[in-house]
Amino acid sequence: MADVSIWDFAGQYVFYATHQVFLSRRAVYLLVTDISKHVEDTVKDDDCFLDSKGVQTLENIRWNLQVIYKDRLHDLNSTLPVPIEREEELELFLRFHHESGNILYYSDDKLSDTIVLDPQWLIDAFKSLITAKMFCCRKPNIFKKWIQFDQSAILTRELVDAIWKQDESSTFKEYDELLLEYLEKLGFISKPRQQSDEIGEINYYFAPCVLKTSPPEDLLVCSDCKNRRSTSVLCFTTTSGFLPTAVFNKLLAACIDKWPISKLNKKNLVFCGCGVFDLEDNHKLYVYFFDHIINIWITKYSTTDEEPSTCLCQHVHEFVSEFLKNRMRITSGIEVFLRCNQSNIHNNDNLFELENMSGKQEVVCNTEPVHHVHRTNELIKYWLYSDSDHQLDELTEKELNRMALHIGKEYQSLGIELGLSNAEIEHICLDYKATVDRIRGILLKWKDQNVGNATLEVLVNAMNVVGIDAVTVIETAKEK
Template sequence: MLRRLNNALPVPIETDDELKLFLRFHHESGNILYYSDDNLGDTIVLDPQWLIDAFKSLITARMFCCRKPNIFEKWIKFNETAILTRELIDAIWEQKENIVFYEHRDLLLNYLEKLGIIAKPHQLPRVTNETDYYFVPCVLKTPPPDELLIQKESTDRRSTSKLCLTTELRFLPTAVFNKLLAACINRLALPESDAKHLIFCGCAVLDLEGNHTIHLYFFDHVIQIWITKFSSQKEEQSNRLCSQVYAFVLDILANGLHLSDHLKVFFKCQSSQHNSNENMFSEERLSKGTDVVCHCRAGRHVLQSNELTYYWHYAEEDPEEMLTDKQISSIAGNIGKEYQALAFKLGLSQVEIDHIISDFNNAVDRRTRILLRWRDKMKKKREANLDTLTKAMKAVGIDSRTVLESAECL
């Protein structure tokens, strides 16, 4: 149809590439909506207000639904949980005043998904029945319970530092967070607690692979993200997985929402308060590699830059030789009281050792952090491997063979 209209012009656009460029220009200008996706590439929305009217008819349908008890119950649930079912969509759009929306309901829903206004939950491979409902983040009203956000380190759970994203002016509209949340709901698994999804106004907890969960929290124009690992073996969080999440979030915000020129990245320690934007350290400052002083506790404490950025920046150097998080966690659990002497031998300073001892009460946590600190320092030299660690253990009198056999590293 578009090609026929174009050919009828006195001076038509000559090629398909130029025609697509024309459409993209007017899309970016806000005059039309055009996407080259497989399910949207054959359509152009000439009046974006049409989509707004369609969405508005759903979220303002209370009076219509009041007159239909079986539908009203579903609308109340939607208003409370932001779960929009196909049955409720059809019931509203089948009305005479909305019939044009009903006739194009699949196309409209595809566009609303594309725009990040609604999100179909991620379909797990083992689930055969297709998910037949959507989340609408902007409808969420219930705040998250505090206990969901408090990071408590324990023997079976560990959390990363907090990745914080905002703009240079420290102004980030709620709509930006809602669109990021929609993208995450579409790609990540939804956990349940007491048969309820852990999605709230300005917050969500979603599942990642390998017993990891991701927390997304929005407070005072700053998006905070942290990842928790659950493990009975005291395993560390996956550096690779955390960095993939970081890349995904940056792609959504920078490219999908066009914030690349204004986005600023900060980090906070895992003990910091979620309802505060204090004690945030910029990525630029941490890239210099200097220590930073954090005031998130009653007294201040010192953090090395790589303690805050480590999990979010994945290094590809020597992946076959470099010790993994699992190996380090297992080895740390089998090293005895000689761990301080081992730390010296591995090149850590007394200041670094003292900081780790003051920050971690559990002996295994201290040993694990020491080994992680050593591995991080030795990455560029490509010496964070089993051979180097074995030599250091032997030098300080640790029975390396027994340790490595117990840790199942031999």
């Protein structure tokens, strides 16, 4: 006999982003369809939002609570006839139930002290914001904020407070700060970066799944012209050729969190399936989703027609790759392509698979109105590290010492990923009191155990797996 949880996923478009909360390797999924309809028929996305209640067992774990704090969990654990004795075992217990979809638990700085015992509670909180039109229309001041949210995806704290406060039967208002942090963590909403023309603290969020307006066609032009030079277009898709819109919306949320949104005539350049972001030194990043392909390119604005910075391009490439592989856990395989910046962004006939370009000196682009030829290195140079980056060279002790200053609290997980045993890591932690010295000890131990193979490539892959921003670590270490 085993406990079972059953969930009915909401089918409306805006709820696609919430499905991932319940996706697990330890689950069976049933897709029900009406075979009397043609597979290409459009389904009307109605405004009827039905409850999706899970048949929840494991009541002995949840105690009818939505959220529990770590110290309270420790107290309850100590009252059990056979308590979990070690902190490592408790972490394993929490990670297992997180992977199973029973709870939500993250070891991040902000969320490591809390466990969401009822994931449906989190979905209901988000749903209450999206479906609050009837409530808001009775309050003119609030209704204006809701219309702004519905049309531009801008979610203000004033609107959040009003909606969650009116539902006296829920605990949304009691845990409002925590709920917003979880909604950010899951990529449902994102607080934008401070922009140069904004004064004071940012007190609003973007909800990409609510965006409805398509980007204007002239915004998607990426060819070179006077005072503007653009990279080739880097394209991501899956080997199956299917990439859910919800994945792109979460990427868009991650970009909103990382870079300031560009503006044109004081309007945010963020749309359904598209976002434009300000990078340093007059660079702009374009992120566009079309036909299951994520397209990214960077444009440099300069009176001297300077080329876009390869360092910035590679940083963006690493960021998007890490996001898809590790944060989205896309297991069907990521395929990466390039297209020239003169080709039609809506024509996928001119994609060159990145993996197959290294052996070619030139490629022919069949873009209208005329065919033209590109040197392969001119397309690749922006996005890939050159040989001078020495990713396959063994790291020196000096390089490891510099990186140790920037790796942070996930160093023990990094040690495990690099092949060190728990006992070896514990010995290092006993030998050194300072965190940075412990990190140095772990990295040097790894180097000693892998003579000739302790390379930057291996270390970067390990950092990406455990959630460390490898690009930031490497670039910051170079500055020292």
